[in-house]
Amino acid sequence: MKLKSLALAAALAAAGTCAMLGTAPAFAQQKEQFFPVLVYRTGAYAPNGVPFANGYVDYLKYVNAKGGINGVKIVYEECETAYATDKGVECYERLKGKYGGATVFQPLSTGITFALTEKAPGDKIPLITSGYGRADSADGMVFKWNFPLLGTYWTAADILVQHIGKKEGGLDKLKGKKIALVYHDSPYGKEPIPMLQELSKLYGYDLQLLPVTHPGVEQKATWLQVRQTRPDYVFLWGWGVMNSAALKEAVATGYPRDKMYGVWWSGAEPDVKDVGMAAKGYHALAMQHGPEPNSKIVKDILQVVHGKGQGTGPKEEVGQVLYMRGLIAAMMGVEGVKRAQERFGKGKVMTGEEVRWGLENLALDQKKLDALGFAGVMRPVSTSCADHMGAGYARIETWDGAKWEVGNEWYEADQSVIKPLVKTSADKYAAEKKQARRTPEDCQS
């Protein structure tokens, strides 16, 4: 009897699977632009993944409420990656063909970016990795489908070094100083290392590498090393719970927080909230924007999206750092579609290939940003065939115990150091893949 019911259940499950596989590709081709949304709302990185996802989805809702992209409505679907590469790949495969084809993927994970970089060219879907991903993918002549818009880890590393150089009274004063990099032991945390090593050769500081294993809750040993060597500065390259754990350990070891500098993924509210006043004085990079609760776009979203009860997350979090980053990421994707429409036909649904052109020829000047409501949130970005990053600016923000205070001074990454490194690394990648650099003719397409 038991076996019979089991067999029945198995048969039902099998039938269900078949039904699922049968219906999956059968979506009608509608006049809708499909934005797949890879998110992580669960797991060790959820505290940071959730606000980003909320901002991303809210902006898509906002565009729809405003009438879509020149009349083309946006349709989106979320998929949970839990920050795991294999799940991310599964999500990518699941979403890439739905609703007539995905517009652009933004995985918000450097590990997933590495895996998708291999797949995107074959499927002709662009990847936006705004502020993360492969640093060498700024070279659009090799990485045709990757767009690390607004910044990479190498620009971040360079700006941090510039800032402490300035603080010390000149980059030449860095000689003999000790800098420790406390990093997430994954492609994400390792990415800035070559840049920091290159700069240490240039300026003569000592670089100490202190890896922290996933998920970064246990950092006692790392901070014991910090305590022993007493570095002049600590750079924090963490994500998720690792950031607040690092700050707590810094408090416990008595390392001065104002000597700690986080990358732009270690400088959001969830990272410092639990530590509160104890984290006072901790600095982090602000990738263009900080928390922007008073910007026009945030007010618009509160009114148009949250005002109608359509908001994705809690209302209080609208305008926070990671929310804004998700918002900007979605905005750049949408602007890529808009730019593509200018060339391939207004009010039409764009394919991934056409959006790629749009992203490569993105020209967001101040006037456009003002019109979009992003005045004061970010600086103009313009990309080209050779430069897929667009702009490499950042500011320094400081936690005052209750909120992030963004400094006034803008830093721009020193391209004379970064460019050669990007080119060498991209060439190495191209050689490994036996793939030639793109020709100028290819840039026209």
Place this chain on the structure above:
Amino acid sequence: MLYRENGQFKTSYRSDQQIFPIAQDRYLVLALIAFAFIGVPLLAPEYLFRAILIPFLILSLAALGLNLLVGYCGQISLGTGGFMAVGAYAAYNLFVRIDGMPAVAAIVLGGVFATVVGVLFGIPSLRIKGLYLAVATLAAQFFCDWAFLRIKWLTGNSASGSVSVADLSLLGWKIDSPADKYLFCLGFVVLFALVAKNLVRSHIGREWMAIRDMDVAAAVIGIRPVYAKLTAFAVSSFFVGVAGALWGFVHLGSWEPAAFNIDRSFQLLFMIIIGGLGSIMGSFFGAAFIVVLPIFLDNLPYLFGIPIDTALAAHMTFMIFGTLIVFFLVVEPHGLARLWSIGKEKLRLWPFPH
């Protein structure tokens, strides 16, 4: 009715000892393999290949390898992820550093490297037994994790520790499309499953099982524990290493050490426990259960068109999946393979049970 062996007379030892003594079984399996080779590539959509079938096949292979060690020889190992990593990174280094290295040769040699490492870490098994061995093999996992994170030479000096391969081909056949990749993996899996089945029916397999059931008694009847245990580690690590290389080369294309972390070891161990220890078929059932079921559960809300919060869906998947594991282990502690064989026994008598 259909599943009767009336009239199937075994007139020789050979026919009595074949893999599938019942004709219906034989034809069914042959038809299944033929369908997998011919029908599936024609019918399946891309998503099915890339997200379900390829991971399922590769992890089945790894589970098969682990099952030889744990299920047949009784040596519990938690180093599987590490051995997969050795296979993947050895294959990567051979493929990238030696010009003109064929992909298949690199993958198989990756398995050979994993064998060497596996035997090395298998040596403690001569002194340590049971759960203590599981803890000892954890060392293999941690050592491999450490090596691939820290020794830059092993990961091609890449900044992020992430490596990638491209342009797989086999004797002029470019393995590019999802269907090609699927067939490539399927070829490996069918071949290795056949080897495994024959190994466990041969004297080596019988030695393993004797060691598993009672090692003192096995030693008394003349089985050398050193030889039996180390061969089990060797063969198992080879299978696992090849699976690791396939996971990197074919499934991910670009990977980092985290792809083979301790979670992978546990996942594989759970696969064989749920699928059935000491059963070739069980490795496949277990892999299907662990790989396919969560994806199916994830898709369920969309299937019925119920828009459900992503976080909630992810939590629900975990909960239902956990409940199902408990349910199956309660219903049949010996795994899904045991359920399968009970089902077959009953079918042989149906519709006249006695």
